[in-house]
Amino acid sequence: MDPSPLPLPADAPGLRLESALQLLAHSGVALPGGEPGSEAWLQGLVDALVEISSRDALTGLANRRAFELALAREIDRVARSGEPALLLTLDIDHFKRVNDTWGHGAGDQVLRAVAAALVDSVRPMDLVARIGGEEFAIILPNCASAFGETVAERVRRRVEHMPVAVAPGQQLNCTVSIGGAFAPQWVRSTPTLWVERADQQLYLAKAQGRNLVRLEPTAVSVVSNEERRLLFETFQFQDHE
Numbered sequence: 210m211d212p213s214p215l216p217l218p219a220d221a222p223g224l225r226l227e228s229a230l231q232l233l234a235h236s237g238v239a240l241p242g243g244e245p246g247s248e249a250w251l252q253g254l255v256d257a258l259v260e261i262s263s264r265d266a267l268t269g270l271a272n273r274r275a276f277e278l279a280l281a282r283e284i285d286r287v288a289r290s291g292e293p294a295l296l297l298t299l300d301i302d303h304f305k306r307v308n309d310t311w312g313h314g315a316g317d318q319v320l321r322a323v324a325a326a327l328v329d330s331v332r333p334m335d336l337v338a339r340i341g342g343e344e345f346a347i348i349l350p351n352c353a354s355a356f357g358e359t360v361a362e363r364v365r366r367r368v369e370h371m372p373v374a375v376a377p378g379q380q381l382n383c384t385v386s387i388g389g390a391f392a393p394q395w396v397r398s399t400p401t402l403w404v405e406r407a408d409q410q411l412y413l414a415k416a417q418g419r420n421l422v423r424l425e426p427t428a429v430s431v432v433s434n435e436e437r438r439l440l441f442e443t444f445q446f447q448d449h450e
């Protein structure tokens with residue numbers, strides 16, 4: 210795409226904004242409104258750059274960076290409110306075969322279709338992210354443990370029953386394996402530990418045949434030593450206040 214003339218600010222000659230504006234134009238993100246160089250315009254530019262750096266370019270989902278930020282925020286929220294939150298990690302089954310059989314372009318089509326199906330099968334407040342090549346994650350705040358299996362199954366079935374057009378007259382179906390874990394309530398976890406737990410379940414789903422959901426049985430019974438240490442340190446900290 211050949212970007213149209215860029216509205217460079219006349220009164221901010223020291224700022225090198227050209228490549229930022231070109232990046233926005235290339236990404237199809239609207240250029241900021243208002244008087245070029247004004248505070249509102251610069252804020253619009255910053256907001257647009259933040260938006261781009263939080264998104265996965267292929268699927269439009271949150272990228273790994275945005276996911277990790279959201280995960281840390283959710284851990285804080287759960288520790289403060291005690292509300293349950295579920296993390297699902299998902300991986301497309303035998304995705305290499307799609308690339309090998311139909312080509313990389315078809316693989317990209319499948320990734321976009323799966324991304325759209327995931328967004329479609331959860332609530333707007335849930336965060337869907339692409340965290341690796343064919344790996345996705347969903348953070349579901351305020352998700353009661355009794356509903357975890359239902360939600361994850363809904364996601365799995367949604368993908369299973371979605372035909373993806375990969376070539377003229379050619380459709381294929383793909384499946385995902387899903388692992389899930391609840392954030393331990395009232396105990397401060399870490400993003401790494403939470404992802405590890407969900408991933409352990411994902412490995413089980415893969416090992417047990419794929420196109421399966423496996424959720425960690427309960428949150429409280431599996432609090433790790435690391436999380437106990439974090440809890441202990443939190444209480445010590447409060448004692449000294």
Ligand SMILES: Nc1nc2c(ncn2[C@@H]2O[C@H](COP(=O)(O)OP(=O)(O)OP(=O)(O)O)[C@@H](O)[C@H]2O)c(=O)[nH]1
Pocket residue numbers: 267300301302303304305306308312313314315316317320341342343415419
């Ligand atoms: N088209 C496309 N392929 C990608 C992208 N990122 C990663 N891949 C491919 O994803 C495939 C992942 O293959 P594997 O890790 O072997 O996993 P798998 O074939 O899904 O097998 P299982 O996970 O065990 O079911 C590799 O072929 C990568 O090249 C991408 O952005 N686009």
